Amino acid sequence: xxxxxxxxxxxxLSSSRAxxxxxxxxxxxxxxxxxxxxxLTTNGVMHAVxxxxxxxVGERAGSVSGSASDPEQVTALVEAADAAxxxxxxxxxxxxxxxxxxxxxxxxxPVTTDxxxxxxxxxxxxxxxxxxxxxxxxxxxxxxxxxxxxYLGSSTGVRLRHVQPTGHYAxxxxxxxxxxxxxxxxxxxxxxHVDALAMEAEVATRLGWGSRQVDLPAGRYDTILxxxxxxxxxxxxxxxxxARVAHEGQSVFSRRGGGTRIGEQVARPEVxxxxxxxxxxxxxxxxxxxxxxxNTDSVFDNALPLARTDWISGGDxxxxxxxxxxxxMTGQPxxxxxxNLVLDVERADGGIDDLVAGTERGxxxxxxxxxxxxxxxxxxxxxxxxxxxxxxxxxxxxxxVNNFRFNESPxxxxxxxxxxxxxxxxxxxxxxxxxxxRTAMPALRVPDFNMSSVSQAR
Numbered sequence: 467x468x469x470x471x472x473x474x475x476x477x478x479l480s481s482s483r484a485x486x487x488x489x490x491x492x493x494x495x496x497x498x499x500x501x502x503x504x505x506l507t508t509n510g511v512m513h514a515v516x517x518x519x520x521x522x523v524g525e526r527a528g529s530v531s532g533s534a535s536d537p538e539q540v541t542a543l544v545e546a547a548d549a550a551x552x553x554x555x556x557x558x559x560x561x562x563x564x565x566x567x568x569x570x571x572x573x574x575x576p577v578t579t580d581x582x583x584x585x586x587x588x589x590x591x592x593x594x595x596x597x598x599x600x601x602x603x604x605x606x607x608x609x610x611x612x613x614x615x616x617y618l619g620s621s622t623g624v625r626l627r628h629v630q631p632t633g634h635y636a637x638x639x640x641x642x643x644x645x646x647x648x649x650x651x652x653x654x655x656x657x658x659h660v661d662a663l664a665m666e667a668e669v670a671t672r673l674g675w676g677s678r679q680v681d682l683p684a685g686r687y688d689t690i691l692x693x694x695x696x697x698x699x700x701x702x703x704x705x706x707x708x709a710r711v712a713h714e715g716q717s718v719f720s721r722r723g724g725g726t727r728i729g730e731q732v733a734r735p736e737v738x739x740x741x742x743x744x745x746x747x748x749x750x751x752x753x754x755x756x757x758x759x760x761n762t763d764s765v766f767d768n769a770l771p772l773a774r775t776d777w778i779s780g781g782d783x784x785x786x787x788x789x790x791x792x793x794x795m796t797g798q799p800x801x802x803x804x805x806n807l808v809l810d811v812e813r814a815d816g817g818i819d820d821l822v823a824g825t826e827r828g829x830x831x832x833x834x835x836x837x838x839x840x841x842x843x844x845x846x847x848x849x850x851x852x853x854x855x856x857x858x859x860x861x862x863x864x865x866x867v868n869n870f871r872f873n874e875s876p877x878x879x880x881x882x883x884x885x886x887x888x889x890x891x892x893x894x895x896x897x898x899x900x901x902x903x904r905t906a907m908p909a910l911r912v913p914d915f916n917m918s919s920v921s922q923a924r
Contacts, residue, residue: 469536471576474517475619477537481544484521484551486563488620488768490755492516493576496612497583504595504605506588511581518757520765521547525560527765528553529758557766559759559791564769565622567753572625576615579631583611583657594666598639601670607637610899611657618755624769628751630805631655634893634903638853639669641676646866648672649832649853651694653893653903655747672832675856678865682857682920688828689915690821690858691879693892693907696809698834699847699876700739700907701897704807706845707777708762709786713796718845718877719786726796727783733880735781736812741804742774747891748904750805762803764789775801778880806904811886818909821885823861825911830856830863833895834872845875850921852895870917885911 469477471491478489493515500508517534520527521544528550534540587609598605611633618626636651650668654660691699712719712726721727733739743752754770756763767789776784785801793800822830832854840846850871857865892907 471515471615471617472573474515474534474537474540475617478517478519478540478544479619479621481541482519482521482548482621484523484548486522486621487544488520488563488618488765490518490757490768491617492614494612494614495578495580496610497579497581498608498610499584499588499591500608501591501595502606504599506591509581517543519543519547520757520768521551522563523551525556526551526554527557527560527759529765531757557759559764559766559789561764561766561790563620563622563766564624566624567769567771568623568625569627572617572627574627577613577629579611579613584609587657587660587662590662594662597663597666598670602642603670603673604640604642604644605637605666605669606640607635609633609635609657616751616755618753618769620769626753626769628753630750632903633657634898635660635665636895636899637665637669639666639673641673646673646676647853648676649895651893651895651898653891653898672854672856675863676854676866680857680865680867682867684870684917684919686914686916688825688911688913690818690825690828690830691910691912691915692818692831693890693909694833694895695831696907696910697892697894697898697905698837698896699874699879700807700809701894701902701905702837702839702847703845703876704777706839706842707786709788709796709798710761710792712786713792717842718875719783720843726786726798728786728796728798730783731781732783732877733778733781734883736814737778737781737880738776738810738812739778740774740776740808741806742808743772743804743806744774745806745808745906748806748808748906750904754802761792762787762789764791766790767802770800770802772802772804775804805902807902808889808906809908810889811908814886814908815888817887817890821887821909821911822858822863824885825858825861828858829867829915830858835896837896840873845877846873847875848873848918849896869921871919871921873916873918879910879912882914883910883912
C-alpha cells in the first residue's frame with residue numbers, strides 16, 4: 467500500500483538518530499500538451515514524490531534528497547542524511563529550529579491535476595490551428611500545468627502544508643516560408659482564462675507587423691520593454707539581491723566602503739519592487755522551505771513565516787535576501803526569499819499600446835533570451851532579443867527589424883526609464899518555464915536601451 471506524504475514525513479522523523487530532523491515531501495502531478503505544424507503532437511500526465519531529509523547533529527547539518535514512495539526508501543534517505551550530518555563541519559548558519567508551527571490542513575490529501583485541466587483550452591486550440599492554416603501561419607507550442615503539495619515536518623513540532631498550482635503557455639508562430647517568427651506566452655494557475663484563439667490572434671498580429679522588414683545597426687534606441695521582457699530582467703536583479711554577497715562587497719547592492727546599500731536610492735522614487743505570498747493570482751508558499759543552505763537560504767530557517775517584503779520602496783533599497791545568519795551579519799531584519807515578484811510604478815496606467823502611441827521612433831521588443839551576467843558589481847547583463855523586434859514610427863508599429871545583442875543592468879534601468887504602464891501578470895520567457903513563473907510587471911520605455919551589436923539569431 468502506498469504511503470501518504472504525511473506518513474513519509476512521520477517515518478523520516480521517527481527513524482532519524484540525529485539530534486533533530488526536518489523532512490520535506492513534495493507530491494507533484496503535471497499535465498502537458500505540445501503542438502507543431504498546426505497539429506497536436508504529444509500529451510502526457512506525470513506523478514512524482516520527492517523527499518528531502520535534513521539531519522542536525524549539534525551545529526552540523528546533512529541534507530539528502532531523492533524519490534521515495536515507501537518507508538524503506540525514506541529510511542535509506544534518513545540514514546544517508548544522518549551520516550552526512552555527523553561527517554560535516556559545524557555550519558556557520560547554525561540556529562535554533564523553528565518550533566511548533568502546525569497547519570490545520572496538515573492531514574489533507576495532496577491536490578492533483580490531470581489532462582482535464584485543458585477541457586476548454588484544447589478545443590479552442592484546434593480552432594486556432596484552423597485559423598492559422600487558413601492564414602498561412604504555422605504554430606508551435608507547449609502548455610504545462612502542475613500542482614505541487616508540500617508537506618514540511620520537523621522534530622521540533624512543525625507540521626506545515628502548502629498547495630502550489632503552476633501553469634504556463636507558450637506559442638511560437640511562423641510564416642509558411644519560416645522566415646518570420648513571433649512568440650506569445652503567459653502564466654496561469656488553472657487555465658480557466660487562457661484563450662487559445664486570442665493567443666493565435668496576437669501571433670497573427672505580430673507576424674503581420676513583420677511583412678515589412680527593416681535592417682537597423684547597433685546603437686542606443688528608445689525601446690519599449692513589454693512586461694515579459696521586464697520580468698526577464700527583474701528576476702535576475704532579484705536573484706542577485708543576496709544580503710551576504712552585498713555585505714561582502716561583491717554585488718551591485720554593496721555600499722562603497724563596506725556594508726550594503728539598504729536605505730540608499732537605487733531607482734526612481736515612484737518604483738516599488740516587492741514580493742508577497744498573498745498577492746492575488748501569484749499566491750505562493752507562506753513559509754520558508756529550504757532543502758539546502760546557500761548565501762540566500764538556510765536549512766535552519768525551514769518553516770520561518772513569510773510576509774510581504776519591499777525590496778525597493780519609493781526608489782530606496784529596502785531589503786535584501788536574508789537568512790537569520792546573514793541578518794545577524796548585516797544588522798537587518800530576516801527577509802527570506804519569496805516565490806513571486808511584483809514591480810509597481812506609482813501613478814502608471816495604461817498598457818503597451820499607450821507606450822507605443824507616445825513613441826515618435828523606437829523599438830518594441832517581445833522577449834529576451836540567453837541572458838548572462840557580465841559584471842556583478844553593476845549587474846550588467848548581456849543577452850539576445852528573440853521572436854520579434856518591431857519598429858515604432860509616429861506612434862504605430864510599422865515593421866520588424868533584425869535581432870540584437872543587448873548590454874544593460876536591470877538596476878540601472880529602474881532609474882533611466884521614461885514611461886511605464888500599469889502592472890499586469892507577466893511571464894518571463896527566459897526563466898519562467900523551469901524556475902520562476904510568478905511575476906507581475908509593467909511595460910517600461912527606456913530612451914537609450916543599449917543594443918550593443920546586431921545578432922544573426924532568428
